[in-house]
Amino acid sequence: MHLARAVELAARGPAHGPNPRVGCVIVAADGTMLGEGWHRGAGTPHAEPAALADARERGHDVAGATAYVTLEPCSHTGRTGPCTDALAAAGIASVRFAVEDPNPQAAGGGEVLRGRGIDARHAAYAPAAALNRRWLGAVEQGRPWVIVKWAQTLDGRTAAQDGTSFWITGEEARAHAHGVRAEVDAILVGTGTVVVDDPSLSARPPHIEDPHQPLRAVLGLRDTFGAKVWRDDNAIAIRSHDPHEALAALAAREVRTVVVEGGGTVTTAFLRAGLVDEVHAYIAPAILGAGTSAVGDLGIGTMGGALRGRDVTATALGVDTLVTAFFQRGPQ
Numbered sequence: 001m002h003l004a005r006a007v008e009l010a011a012r013g014p015a016h017g018p019n020p021r022v023g024c025v026i027v028a029a030d031g032t033m034l035g036e037g038w039h040r041g042a043g044t045p046h047a048e049p050a051a052l053a054d055a056r057e058r059g060h061d062v063a064g065a066t067a068y069v070t071l072e073p074c075s076h077t078g079r080t081g082p083c084t085d086a087l088a089a090a091g092i093a094s095v096r097f098a099v100e101d102p103n104p105q106a107a108g109g110g111e112v113l114r115g116r117g118i119d120a121r122h123a124a125y126a127p128a129a130a131l132n133r134r135w136l137g138a139v140e141q142g143r144p145w146v147i148v149k150w151a152q153t154l155d156g157r158t159a160a161q162d163g164t165s166f167w168i169t170g171e172e173a174r175a176h177a178h179g180v181r182a183e184v185d186a187i188l189v190g191t192g193t194v195v196v197d198d199p200s201l202s203a204r205p206p207h208i209e210d211p212h213q214p215l216r217a218v219l220g221l222r223d224t225f226g227a228k229v230w231r232d233d234n235a236i237a238i239r240s241h242d243p244h245e246a247l248a249a250l251a252a253r254e255v256r257t258v259v260v261e262g263g264g265t266v267t268t269a270f271l272r273a274g275l276v277d278e279v280h281a282y283i284a285p286a287i288l289g290a291g292t293s294a295v296g297d298l299g300i301g302t303m304g305g306a307l308r309g310r311d312v313t314a315t316a317l318g319v320d321t322l323v324t325a326f327f328q329r330g331p332q
């Protein structure tokens, strides 16, 4: 119950940024809630110090209490001090954390706490891992989490023969895609898409006045300066054809999650390299016959070789349907 509340709190934090979403509830031995906190993004207090501060503001003494945290408390000094220190200094007697921290720099907090006489234990709680699935996957794989997104016709076309792709899907599907952009750290497209479509690659979800704007990345050797993506310095050119190099360049900018938005050449390169964690296919009830395919040759010659997604969802968005699926391993 307390961990469920901690997950609710964690979900208030931003999905983008280098840090995970974390929530913390401090509870007295008699079950009274003493303080709650969540992490609001890089550079702000972690969930545990935020919950301790909340308890202080409410006039509660947390000595002897239990802290329920969605992620193992950190034991390192990053942008803020170690949470293990803050919990120990406050006299917390027990800690239950839902997910072990896979980040080598921050891991081991449970052991540090136990070394200080605190009853710290891992209490696995799947919703906590699900909330940070992309962040956990990025840390475990040592590279940004890759979502590949495209809009297609019923017959799998992402552009007509003349190169036009505006608009395959309707307003609701496009608004949804803008919402996803606001949750990630970067959007990547190939130079071909920049030349043909000149997209702005901004996040414009309805009902969010000032959404987070992801970094815009363009993969390819051609010079596309003058295009809309270069309107400010929140954009990078990655002069390569290698998806691994692209992810390394993004990781150097603290990118944990990237949406690859095409075109087909770049999407195919990421799939061929085995670097796709999640696919978002927006499917319109339209048929083109000729045109560009969503994905090109992957070197798969037989049905048994098909890449199969899991944890599939299908969501109706007006007349269109969004199908999402996870690929590769990623955390369960």
Ligand SMILES: NC(=O)c1ccc[n+]([C@@H]2O[C@H](COP(=O)([O-])OP(=O)(O)OC[C@H]3O[C@@H](n4cnc5c(N)ncnc54)[C@H](OP(=O)(O)O)[C@@H]3O)[C@@H](O)[C@H]2O)c1
Pocket: 149, 150, 151, 152, 157, 158, 159, 163, 164, 165, 168, 189, 190, 191, 192, 193, 194, 196, 197, 219, 220, 221, 222, 223, 240, 241, 242, 243, 261, 262, 263, 264, 265, 266, 267, 269, 292
């Ligand atoms: N429906 C959709 O969701 C959607 C989304 C995006 C685009 N589109 C459509 O897709 C079409 C553009 O497709 P596209 O495949 O040409 O675009 P692309 O994948 O955006 O760009 C391809 C270009 O990127 C560079 N590149 C980067 N990595 C590469 C690699 N590993 N291998 C080869 N080249 C690489 C190459 O150019 P350099 O010579 O510069 O290196 C290549 O010509 C347009 O008609 C657009 O409207 C549709």
